[in-house]
Amino acid sequence: MKKSNTIKTIAGVILLAVITVSFMPAPKKITIKGSDTMVIIAQKWAEVYMKSHPEVTLQVTGGGSGTGISALINGATDICNASRPMKQSEIDKLKERFGSLGVEIRCAKDGITVYLNESNPLKELSIKQLGGIYTGKIKNWKEVGGPDEAIKLYGRENSSGTYVFFQENVVKGDYAASCQTLPGTSAVVNAVKNDKYGIGYGGAAYSKGVKHCLVKRDDKSPSYAPSAETIKNGTYPISRYLYMYVRNRPTGEMKNYIDWILGPEGQKLVVEQGYFPVK
Amino acid sequence: MNMKKISLSILSLGMLVFLAPVHSAKAQSPTDTLAPQVSTLRDKISGVEERLATAEADLAKLTKIKFSGYVQAQWQHFEAANVFPSNYLTIRRARFKLQYEPAKGVALVLQPDFEPGNFVVKEAYARLNETWMKTFSLWAGKFNRPNYEVEYSSSDLECLERSRVIKALYPGEYAIGAKLEVTPPRIPLKFQLAVFNGNDGQTIPDYNGTNQNSADNKDFDNYKDLMGRLTYAFKLGRWGGLTLGAHGYYGAVRATTDTLLKSDYTKDKVVKVGSALSRNWVGAEMQFYADILGGLVLKGEYIMGVNAFPGFNNTTSSTSFTSSVNATKDTVTQTFTTTKTTSIAPNIRKNFTGFYVYLVKNIGKRNQFAIRYESYDPNAKLGGGDLGVKAYKANSNTSTTTKNTIGAAGNVLVNKVVNSTVVNNALTSGTADLAYSQITLAWNYYFDDNIKISLAYEIPMNEKAGTAGKVMSGTYSAPGGTPTKLDYSNLIHQNILTLRLQAKF
Numbered sequence: 001m002k003k004s005n006t007i008k009t010i011a012g013v014i015l016l017a018v019i020t021v022s023f024m025p026a027p028k029k030i031t032i033k034g035s036d037t038m039v040i041i042a043q044k045w046a047e048v049y050m051k052s053h054p055e056v057t058l059q060v061t062g063g064g065s066g067t068g069i070s071a072l073i074n075g076a077t078d079i080c081n082a083s084r085p086m087k088q089s090e091i092d093k094l095k096e097r098f099g100s101l102g103v104e105i106r107c108a109k110d111g112i113t114v115y116l117n118e119s120n121p122l123k124e125l126s127i128k129q130l131g132g133i134y135t136g137k138i139k140n141w142k143e144v145g146g147p148d149e150a151i152k153l154y155g156r157e158n159s160s161g162t163y164v165f166f167q168e169n170v171v172k173g174d175y176a177a178s179c180q181t182l183p184g185t186s187a188v189v190n191a192v193k194n195d196k197y198g199i200g201y202g203g204a205a206y207s208k209g210v211k212h213c214l215v216k217r218d219d220k221s222p223s224y225a226p227s228a229e230t231i232k233n234g235t236y237p238i239s240r241y242l243y244m245y246v247r248n249r250p251t252g253e254m255k256n257y258i259d260w261i262l263g264p265e266g267q268k269l270v271v272e273q274g275y276f277p278v279k
Numbered sequence: 280m281n282m283k284k285i286s287l288s289i290l291s292l293g294m295l296v297f298l299a300p301v302h303s304a305k306a307q308s309p310t311d312t313l314a315p316q317v318s319t320l321r322d323k324i325s326g327v328e329e330r331l332a333t334a335e336a337d338l339a340k341l342t343k344i345k346f347s348g349y350v351q352a353q354w355q356h357f358e359a360a361n362v363f364p365s366n367y368l369t370i371r372r373a374r375f376k377l378q379y380e381p382a383k384g385v386a387l388v389l390q391p392d393f394e395p396g397n398f399v400v401k402e403a404y405a406r407l408n409e410t411w412m413k414t415f416s417l418w419a420g421k422f423n424r425p426n427y428e429v430e431y432s433s434s435d436l437e438c439l440e441r442s443r444v445i446k447a448l449y450p451g452e453y454a455i456g457a458k459l460e461v462t463p464p465r466i467p468l469k470f471q472l473a474v475f476n477g478n479d480g481q482t483i484p485d486y487n488g489t490n491q492n493s494a495d496n497k498d499f500d501n502y503k504d505l506m507g508r509l510t511y512a513f514k515l516g517r518w519g520g521l522t523l524g525a526h527g528y529y530g531a532v533r534a535t536t537d538t539l540l541k542s543d544y545t546k547d548k549v550v551k552v553g554s555a556l557s558r559n560w561v562g563a564e565m566q567f568y569a570d571i572l573g574g575l576v577l578k579g580e581y582i583m584g585v586n587a588f589p590g591f592n593n594t595t596s597s598t599s600f601t602s603s604v605n606a607t608k609d610t611v612t613q614t615f616t617t618t619k620t621t622s623i624a625p626n627i628r629k630n631f632t633g634f635y636v637y638l639v640k641n642i643g644k645r646n647q648f649a650i651r652y653e654s655y656d657p658n659a660k661l662g663g664g665d666l667g668v669k670a671y672k673a674n675s676n677t678s679t680t681t682k683n684t685i686g687a688a689g690n691v692l693v694n695k696v697v698n699s700t701v702v703n704n705a706l707t708s709g710t711a712d713l714a715y716s717q718i719t720l721a722w723n724y725y726f727d728d729n730i731k732i733s734l735a736y737e738i739p740m741n742e743k744a745g746t747a748g749k750v751m752s753g754t755y756s757a758p759g760g761t762p763t764k765l766d767y768s769n770l771i772h773q774n775i776l777t778l779r780l781q782a783k784f
Contacts, residue, residue: 158342174383
C-alpha cells in the first residue's frame with residue numbers, strides 16, 4: 001500500500017511537471033539584423049535584456065542597413081536596424097510582400113564622425129571640403145590647410161546606411177573611385193589609425209584611437225565636434241537618427257523589448273556605448 | 280726586443296687587421312640582413328595594393344550589373360467540359376532580367392521571357408534619371424504600361440494572374456514607347472505620362488483579315504496612344520496607409536472598312552478607310568494598407584470607357600469547270616464558273632466597364648491568403664438577351680455575269696464564264712460581348728526568400744445569354760465524343776485549379 005502510494009505520488013509529480021512544462025511559453029526568439037553602425041549597441045541591448053528576460057532569445061547580426069531592410073522585406077528578420085530611413089522603393093516592396101508600410105522606431109541619435117589620424121595636424125573641415133575630398137576633387141591635404149601629402153580615402157560598402165547618409169548629406173555626389181571600401185566602421189577606424197594621411201567616417205561610438213575632425217557647416221560657421229550637446233541642439237552638422245524597423249505594430253515580447261530599448265535602461269546603454277539618446 | 284715579441288706583435292696586428300672587418304660585419308648584420316627583406320616585402324605589398332586596386336575597379340564595374348529572374352512551373356485542372364486535355368503541367372513564365380547602370384542616373388534593362396517553344400523580349404528599355412532634383416526620369420523602349428496591376432510584378436501577384444479587364448485592355452503588359460516619370464523625393468506622389476505605338480499584344484486584322492501586328496510590334500497605323508497616371512500615398516498615422524490614383528488612356532486604331540458601328544451594333548456613321556477610331560478610357564484605383572492583425576490589404580480599380588475594334592474586308596474566290604457534249608449540234612460546251620465572295624465586317628466601338636477588388640491577408644511571415652472579385656463587361660450597352668440577337672447586316676449584293684465565247688467553226692466550242700460576287704457586310708454580337716465576373720481564392724506559402732508555393736481556384740461566372748444566344752459558339756468534343764455547343768443561356772462551369780511553384784532570385 002505504502003509502495004503503491006509512493007509510486008502514484010511520483011507518477012503524479014512527473015505528470016504535473018510534464019503538463020507544467022508543456023504549458024510554459026516556448027523560448028521566444030527575436031532576430032535583429034542590419035546596421036553595422038548599430039551592431040555593438042544592438043548586441044549590448046540584447047545581452048542585457050536577455051539577462052533579465054531569460055525566456056527570450058535575441059539574435060543580433062550586422063550586414064549593413066540595406067541588408068537588414070532586405071531581410072525585413074523577405075521575412076528573414078523580425079527587427080531591422082538601420083542607420084538611414086527606408087527608401088520609398090523599399091517601402092513599396094514591403095507593401096507588396098506583406099501589405100504593410102512598416103513601422104519606424106527611432107531608437108538613438110548618432111553623430112557621423114570624421115576620423116583623422118592622430119598625427120594629422122589638420123583640425124577642422126567644412127561640409128563642402130569633406131564633399132570635395134570624398135568626390136576626389138580635393139586630392140592633397142595642402143588644399144585644405146594640411147600637409148603636402150595625398151589624401152587616402154576610406155569608406156563603407158554601399159549596403160551601409162552610413163555610406164548612404166554620408167553620401168546624401170556630405171558628399172552629395174559619387175564617391176571617388178579611389179575610396180577604399182571597408183566592411184564596417186571598426187575597419188574604417190583601424191585603417192585611419194594606421195594611415196597617417198587617411199580619412200574615414202563612421203559612428204561616434206567607434207572612434208577610439210583616431211582623432212575627431214571638427215566639422216563646420218560652411219567656411220564662416222564655427223566648427224563642432226559630435227557630442228551630446230551639439231547633436232541635441234543641432235549645431236553639429238552631421239547628425240542622424242538610428243532606426244529600428246518592424247513589419248507591423250509590435251506586440252508581445254517584441255513590444256516589450258522595444259519599449260525597454262526606448263526606456264531609461266536601454267537609453268542608458270546608448271549613452272554608455274557612445275551614442276546619444278533619442279530624446 | 281726579441282724576435283718572439285716582434286712576431287707576437289705582428290701576429291696580433293695581423294689578427295686585428297683580419298678580424299676587425301669580421302667584427303664590424305657581425306655588428307652590422309641584423310640591420311643589413313633585414314633591410315633587403317623589408318624592401319622586398321614593401322615591394323610585394325605595393326604590388327598587391329596595385330592588383331587590389333585593379334580588382335576593386337573591375338569589381339566596381341560588376342556591381343553595376345544586376346541579375347534577377349524567376350521561373351513559374353504549374354499544374355492546372357480545368358473543369359470546363361470543352362477543354363481537352365483537362366489538366367496539364369506547364370511553365371507559365373520563365374523570365375530573366377538584366378539591369379546595368381553604366382553611370383549615375385542611367386539604367387539599361389533587358390528582360391527576355393523563355394516559354395516552351397517561344398522566346399520574346401518582354402522588356403527592353405533605357406532609363407535616364409535626372410540627378411539634380413532626383414525627381415524626373417525618362418524611359419524609352421519597351422516597358423510596362425502605367426497601371427497598378429500591370430506594373431505589379433508577375434512574381435508577386437497574389438491571385439497568380441491579372442484581372443480580366445487588365446488583360447483585355449493591356450494585353451502582354453509591356454508596350455513600346457517613351458515615358459516621363461515624376462517622383463519627387465519628399466512627396467508621396469507619382470505622375471507618369473507615356474506615349475506608345477498602341478498595337479502591342481493586340482490582334483488587329485487588315486482588309487484581308489491578316490493580323491497586322493507583327494512579331495516586332497512595329498507601329499502600323501501612325502496613331503500614337505497616350506497614357507497618363509497619377510497616384511498619391513496618404514499615411515493614416517499608426518494604422519496604415521491609403522494610396523489613391525487615376526489613369527487615362529487616349530488612343531486610336533485605324534479603320535479598315537467604311538462603316539462604323541455603335542456599341543449596340545447599329546450604324547454610327549460612314550468613315551474613311553484609314554481614319555482614326557478613337558479608344559479612350561479612364562480608371563480610378565485605391566490601395567488601403569491596414570496594420571490590423573498583422574497586415575491587411577484592400578485594393579481595387581475601376582475602369583470605364585470605349586474600346587475600338589477595326590473591321591475587315593476579305594475576298595475569296597473559287598473556280599469550277601464543267602463540260603457537256605451535244606452530239607446533235609456537234610457542240611462541246613465548256614463552262615468555267617468563277618465565284619468571288621467578299622465578306623466585310625464593319626468597324627465597331629464598344630462601351631465597356633470593368634473592376635477588381637482584392638482582399639489580402641498575411642498570416643505570420645510565410646502564409647498569405649487572397650480573395651479577388653472582378654467583373655468585366657466588354658459591351659456595357661448589351662444585356663444578356665441581346666447577345667446573338669443584336670447584329671448589323673447591310674444589304675448583300677449578289678451579281679452574276681455570264682459571258683459566252685464561241686470557239687472555232689466546225690467543232691463548235693462554247694466557253695461560258697460566269698462570275699458571281701456575293702458581298703456580306705455583317706457583324707453579329709456574340710461571345711466577345713459576354714460579361715464575366717469571377718471570384719479567385721488563393722493561398723501563397725513563402726517557403727523562403729526564393730521559393731513560393733501557390734494554390735489558386737478561379738470561379739468564372741458568365742453573363743447568361745437569352746434563348747437566341749443560347750449557343751453562340753464553342754463547338755467542342757472530347758476525343759471520340761459528340762460535337763456539342765456551349766449553352767450560354769446557362770452558367771457554364773469552367774472553374775480552374777492551379778498549383779504553382781515559383782523560384783525567384
